[in-house]
Amino acid sequence: MPDGAGGFSTSWVALGTLWAELRAGSGSERRGLIAPEGRMLFRVYLRAASQGSPQRPRPDQRLREGGRIFTILAVSEADPSGAYLVCHAREEVPA
Incomplete structure (x- = not known):
C-alpha cells in the first residue's frame, strides 16, 4: 500500500485457520551487527490442497501461531499419497 510519502x-x-504440526528443523548462528544472531528453520505439516488452489499456502505468505x-x-x-503438505519456514523474530 502507498504510505503517502512516496514509499510503500x-x-x-x-x-483462514489451519490445523498444523510444527517441527523444528536445523538452526544456525551468524554474525549480527551487535551480537550473534540465531536462525531456526521449521517444517510445518498440514492437510494438502491441490496446486493452484487458493487454500494451498505459497512462499509469499506467512503462518502464525x-x-x-x-x-x-x-x-x-x-x-507419496499427497494427503499432506510440508511448508519449509523460518521464524520471524521481532527486532
Missing part, C-alpha cells in the same frame, strides 16, 4: 508499507490479512510468525520459504507434498 506492507500489511497482512488473515486468510499465537504471537509467533513463520515466513513460508517453500511448499511441497509431505507424503
Whole structure:
C-alpha cells in the first residue's frame, strides 16, 4: 500500500485457520551487527490442497501461531499419497 510519502508499507490479512504440526528443523548462528544472531528453520505439516488452489499456502505468505510468525520459504507434498503438505519456514523474530 502507498504510505503517502512516496514509499510503500506492507500489511497482512488473515486468510483462514489451519490445523498444523510444527517441527523444528536445523538452526544456525551468524554474525549480527551487535551480537550473534540465531536462525531456526521449521517444517510445518498440514492437510494438502491441490496446486493452484487458493487454500494451498505459497512462499509469499506467512503462518502464525499465537504471537509467533513463520515466513513460508517453500511448499511441497509431505507424503507419496499427497494427503499432506510440508511448508519449509523460518521464524520471524521481532527486532
